[in-house]
Amino acid sequence: MxxxxxxxxxxxxxxxxxxxxxxxxxxxxxxxxxxxxxxxxxxxxxxxxxxxxxxxxxxxxxxxxxxxxxxxxxxxxSQRLREALREAANVPTHTSGAGEDAVERMRAAQVLAGRAERDREVLMLIAWEGMEIPAAARVMGCSPATFSVRLHRARKRLEQALREEEPTARLTGPWVRWGRQT
Known part of the structure; x- marks a missing residue:
C-alpha cells in the first residue's frame, strides 16, 4: 500500500x-x-x-x-426479532412508553443471552434471520423435523425463563423501588 x-x-x-x-x-x-x-x-x-x-x-x-x-x-x-421474541414468549404486545419498551427489550435480550447456545441459535435463525424451517435445519445440520422439535423446546424454555424473570412488584410511586420501600 x-x-x-x-x-x-x-x-x-x-x-x-x-x-x-x-x-x-x-x-x-x-x-x-x-x-x-x-x-x-x-x-x-x-x-x-x-x-x-x-x-x-x-x-x-x-x-x-x-x-x-x-x-x-x-x-x-431487529423489529422482527422483538416481535418474534414476544410471540414466542406469549408476551402481549401493548402500547407502552419508550421506557417500558426499552426495559422489555433489555429484559428479553438478557433472558435470550442466558439461554444455551443451541437454543439461541435456533431462535435467532427463525426470528432474526427470518429463515424458514427447512433452510434453518440445513444451517443447523439436522432434518426439518428435528429442527422443529428443537425450535419448539427452545421457545418453551424461553417462555419459562421470561415468566421466571417477571418482576414481582411494579413501580407504583417515587418511594417504591421494585417492591422495596426506600
Whole structure:
C-alpha cells in the first residue's frame, strides 16, 4: 500500500466529508450519521480502485445510500426479532412508553443471552434471520423435523425463563423501588 494512495484518500476525505456528512445528517440523527460516515469512507477505501476521480461526491452519495439501506434492513430485522421474541414468549404486545419498551427489550435480550447456545441459535435463525424451517435445519445440520422439535423446546424454555424473570412488584410511586420501600 503506497503512501500516495493514503495521501490521495486523505485529500479526498477532507474535500468530501462535509457534503457526505450533511447528506447523511439530513436522513439520520447526529450520532448515527457520524457512524454511517465512517462506514461510507471505509467502503470507499475498500473500493478505491473504482473511485470516480472526476466526481467523487456522487459516488460517495451512492455508497451512503447503500449504508442507509443496510441500516434500514438491520432495524427491520431487529423489529422482527422483538416481535418474534414476544410471540414466542406469549408476551402481549401493548402500547407502552419508550421506557417500558426499552426495559422489555433489555429484559428479553438478557433472558435470550442466558439461554444455551443451541437454543439461541435456533431462535435467532427463525426470528432474526427470518429463515424458514427447512433452510434453518440445513444451517443447523439436522432434518426439518428435528429442527422443529428443537425450535419448539427452545421457545418453551424461553417462555419459562421470561415468566421466571417477571418482576414481582411494579413501580407504583417515587418511594417504591421494585417492591422495596426506600
Amino acid at each position: 503506497g503512501g500516495d494512495q493514503e495521501e490521495d484518500f486523505d485529500a479526498l476525505y477532507r474535500q468530501t466529508c462535509l457534503p457526505v456528512y450533511r447528506f447523511l445528517r439530513r436522513r439520520l440523527p447526529e450520532e448515527q450519521a457520524r457512524d454511517a460516515l465512517g462506514e461510507v469512507y471505509l467502503t470507499a477505501w475498500r473500493r478505491r480502485d473504482r473511485l470516480w476521480r472526476e466526481a467523487p461526491v456522487p459516488w460517495l452519495y451512492g455508497i451512503a445510500r447503500l449504508v442507509l439501506r443496510n441500516g434500514v434492513r438491520a432495524d427491520a430485522r
